[in-house]
Amino acid sequence: MDNCTLCPRMCGAERPLTGKGNGFCGLPALPGICRADKHMWEEPDISGEKGSGTVFFSGCVLRCEFCQNSVISRQSCGKTVDAQELAEIFKRLESKGVHNINLVSPTPYYPVITEALDIYRPAIPIICNTSGYERVETLKMLEGYIDIYLPDFKYSSAEAAKKYSAAPDYSDVALAAIKEMVRQVGIPVHGDDGIMKKGVMIRHLILPDNVENSLGVLDMIADELPLDIYVSLMAQYFPTGNEKHSELKRKITKEEYDTVSSYMMLLGLENGYMQEHESADSSYVPDWNML
Numbered sequence: 001m002d003n004c005t006l007c008p009r010m011c012g013a014e015r016p017l018t019g020k021g022n023g024f025c026g027l028p029a030l031p032g033i034c035r036a037d038k039h040m041w042e043e044p045d046i047s048g049e050k051g052s053g054t055v056f057f058s059g060c061v062l063r064c065e066f067c068q069n070s071v072i073s074r075q076s077c078g079k080t081v082d083a084q085e086l087a088e089i090f091k092r093l094e095s096k097g098v099h100n101i102n103l104v105s106p107t108p109y110y111p112v113i114t115e116a117l118d119i120y121r122p123a124i125p126i127i128c129n130t131s132g133y134e135r136v137e138t139l140k141m142l143e144g145y146i147d148i149y150l151p152d153f154k155y156s157s158a159e160a161a162k163k164y165s166a167a168p169d170y171s172d173v174a175l176a177a178i179k180e181m182v183r184q185v186g187i188p189v190h191g192d193d194g195i196m197k198k199g200v201m202i203r204h205l206i207l208p209d210n211v212e213n214s215l216g217v218l219d220m221i222a223d224e225l226p227l228d229i230y231v232s233l234m235a236q237y238f239p240t241g242n243e244k245h246s247e248l249k250r251k252i253t254k255e256e257y258d259t260v261s262s263y264m265m266l267l268g269l270e271n272g273y274m275q276e277h278e279s280a281d282s283s284y285v286p287d288w289n290m291l
C-alpha cells in the first residue's frame with residue numbers, strides 16, 4: 001500500500017504487504033490476527049449467551065499510553081492473513097454459533113476487511129470496534145459492510161489526548177466520526193433475543209485523575225448526538241506498567257466513578273451500560289494468539 005491515509009494521522013506511509021510500514025502505526029498492509037474466538041465479556045447485548053465472535057487485529061493507530069491491550073496494540077502479533085484467509089476466519093467463527101463478528105482495532109486494515117467480506121459475508125451482524133479515531137472519508141468506504149459500530153470516545157480534552165495518545169485533535173475527529181456512524185446505522189436496534197442487530201454504542205473508559213475529561217465527553221455526546229444513543233461507561237481501567245504519567249498508575253476511585261456516572265444520568269443519557277466500579281481487573285484482557 002502506497003501513500004496510506006486511512007486514519008486521521010494521514011502519514012502518507014508506504015505499507016508493504018508484510019513486515020513493517022513506515023507510518024505512525026508501523027503496520028504492514030496485511031493484518032496479523034492475535035486472537036479470533038468467542039468472547040463473553042462485551043456488553044450483554046453484544047456477547048449474549050452465545051458470545052461475540054471477536055477478531056483482534058494487531059497494532060493500533062492511536063497507541064494510547066494506558067492501553068489495556070498493549071500486547072496487541074504495540075506490535076504486530078499473531079498470524080498474518082490475506083483477505084481469503086480472513087473470510088475463512090469469519091466463516092469459522094460464524095459456525096461456532098456466535099451472535100456477531102466483532103472486528104477489534106480494524107482501522108489500518110479496512111481494505112483487506114471489505115475484500116474479505118466481499119468473499120464471504122456472514123449472516124450475522126458485523127461489528128466495527130474502534131478507538132473512535134477515524135476519518136469520515138474512510139468510514140464512508142465501510143457503508144453497507146458494518147451493522148454495528150462500537151466506537152470509543154476517549155477524550156474531550158486536547159491536552160489529555162495529546163499527552164496520552166499523541167492525538168490533540170481527537171475530540172473533534174471522534175465526534176465527526178461518530179456522527180457518520182450514526183448516519184450509517186442509527187441508534188441501536190435489538191432483536192427479540194435482546195441482542196443488538198444494528199446501531200452505534202459509544203464506549204468511554206474513565207481514566208484516573210481525569211474526571212473533567214470524562215464529563216466533557218458526556219457533554220459532547222449529550223449536546224451533539226441523539227439523547228437515546230447508547231453509552232457504555234467503563235470503570236475497568238487498571239495500570240499495565242507501561243504508563244509514563246504518574247496519575248495513570250492507579251485504578252479509578254469510587255468518588256471518580258460516582259461523579260461521572262451521576263453526571264451521565266443528569267444529562268439524560270439513560271440508554272446503555274455502567275460497569276461496576278469494582279470491575280477494574282486484568283482478567284478482562286483475554287489470552288492472545290488463540291486462532
Ligand code: SF4
Nearest residue numbers: 004007010011023025
Ligand atoms: S493507518 Fe497507519 S500508516 Fe496509515 S495513516 Fe494511519 S497511522 Fe499512518
